[in-house]
Amino acid sequence: MEDTDLTFWRAAVYGSLGLICFLGLWEISIRLHLVDPFFLPPPSQIITRAIRMTTGTDAVLLSDIRISASRVLTGFFLSVLAGVPFGLVMGVSSVVRATLNPIISIIRPLPALSWIPLSMLWLGIDEQQKYAIVFMGCFASILVYTTDATMRVDPVLRRAARNLGASDFQVLRYVILPGALPDLLSGLKVVLAIAWTCVISAEMVGANSGLGFRIWTAKEWSDTGQVLVGMISISVTVLILDIAFRGLERLLLPWQRKVSGT
Amino acid sequence: MALIQLDNVSKVFSSRKVDVEAVRGFSLSIRKGEVVTLVGASGCGKTTVLNMVAGFIAPTSGKVFLEGEPVSRVEPRCGMIFQSYALFPWLTVRENVEFGPKVNGISRKTRKDLARNYIEMVGLTGFADSYPGELSGGMRQRVALCRALANKPDILLCDEPFAALDAMTRQVMQQELLNIVSRSGQTVFFITHSIDEALILSDRVVVMSARPGQVKAVYDIDLSRPRKIDVQLTDEYLKIKRKIWDLVEEEVKASMNM
Ligand SMILES: Nc1ncnc2c1ncn2[C@@H]1O[C@H](COP(=O)(O)OP(=O)(O)OP(=O)(O)O)[C@@H](O)[C@H]1O
Ligand SMILES: [Mg+2]
Secondary structure: OOOOOOOHHHHHHHHHHHHHHHHHHHHHHHHOOOOOOOOOOOHHHHHHHHHHHHHOOOOOHHHHHHHHHHHHHHHHHHHHHHHHHHHHHHHHOHHHHHHHHHHHHHHOOOOHHHHHHHHHHHHOOOHHHHHHHHHHHHHHHHHHHHHHHHHOOOHHHHHHHHHOOOOHHHHHHHHHHHHHHHHHHHHHHHHHHHHHHHHHHHHHHOOOOOHHHHHHHHHHOOOHHHHHHHHHHHHHHHHHHHHHHHHHHHHHOHHHHHHHOO | OOOEEEEEEEEEEEOOOOEEEEEEEEEEEEOOOOEEEEEOOOOOOHHHHHHHHHOOOOOOEEEEEEOOEEOOOOOOOEEEEOOOOOOOOOOOHHHHHHHHHHHOOOOHHHHHHHHHHHHHHOOOHHHOOOOHHHOOHHHHHHHHHHHHHHOOOOEEEEEOOOOOOOHHHHHHHHHHHHHHHHHHOOEEEEEOOOHHHHHHHOOEEEEEOOOOEOEEEEEEOOOOOOOOHHHHHOHHHHHHHHHHHHHHHHHHHHHHOO
16 A cells, blocks of 8 residues: 655654654653663753753853854855855856866865864954854755756756847846745755754853753753753754755745645 | 759758658758748658758758758748747747847837737737746647737748648737738748648649658749639549648658658
């Protein structure tokens, strides 16, 4: 029999069941003393901890989330702003592509972490350094995703536009850009995840705020509860951003939604 | 002076592995206002000829002239209806039709009216706000026709534009096309697989040989206009159809036995 897609609500029911079982097993294994709560605190304890970190006198969690998210988004937007136009030009011009390819091939394999020492020497540990890390981690990937997406636009559509009298710029603006957008947006979704890795790592190494910093200091105090609250906050924030991103996708690509019939 | 002139044009597609000679020594001249159709076996080089007239690809040797000047870039005087439709999937039917007028700086109001008229003419008014992905093949083909017409090109290059239509719609579209070009004086260079379609539409029919495509024969079609469907029953029509049929059959066989 064919495995058909579930409706939204049924999928939600199954998903909640899976989650409840997982949390239940976790809680029980600690209550039965199978796991030492010092290594892994139970969900109940994590929840009270999270509540304390959002409401108490030293409620830092929300501001940490805000700080980390704004670092991620600022760095991400800066690299999109620089990377997408460059990538478009690379996609349409084989000369530019050939010229820049070696440079990109050298920069792209470098993990964002490897930029931390240099960026700290250049910029200290303030906000600019965080943006710089995100930029260095994302820029080359955005270039490559944009270039690929651009090159996948059906050449016959470029011909059609030119045939209808479009100028070089009009072809770029009205054909290449919208034609590349679906692939470009799925690429950017991947890059957004890279941006999170960059910020969290940078915060662990040198910062005095943000989720990465909070997790790292908690580790220094062997405070596993706070470590887990920090980690879960990352998951939840990334999930929320992902939903927002999907909304943006639907907004920008109405034709794909209609055509796929959903 | 001829409007379109192909002068001993050849095209070889070279890749690392093989060279494909698509067109060889193709010469033809088309006067302003003429309707000329090109028939020939699949793969004989028809689309390649059209692509060279439109300026999408350059001949390997020989030259293509428009009003006496060599074609050296994509030619906006030639409106192309692509075999694969080439509609912009992210634009609605209306926006696709408006694309040409828009990039040519026609005012919003004028191009709206223009698009509405053409969309109505091909019977797609109810689908003006649909995306190409939501349409059938035949509907997409009609949109492609509208998009080319809305730009009012001097020359219409049509690459099997009615191939995906049912027989009835096809006849209606053929008549519509003839009405439009006889009113506007546009020149039409038209590829088709259907000899009947060629005979209904053309002033001249060019039969191409199997690949490498050459001009095998050119027939003047003197059937009186307007040509209604019953022209197909006249002796004159049947005689010329027979002749073209035999030639094309020969070439199809030649291309299959290679
Ligand atoms: N861009 C290309 N690169 C390499 N070979 C090509 C290219 N375009 C066409 N050809 C070859 O040239 C020959 C003629 O192709 P063309 O598309 O002109 O045929 P056609 O007469 O339009 O066929 P059909 O009736 O099936 O559309 C074919 O053998 C094809 O393989
Ligand atoms: Mg063809």
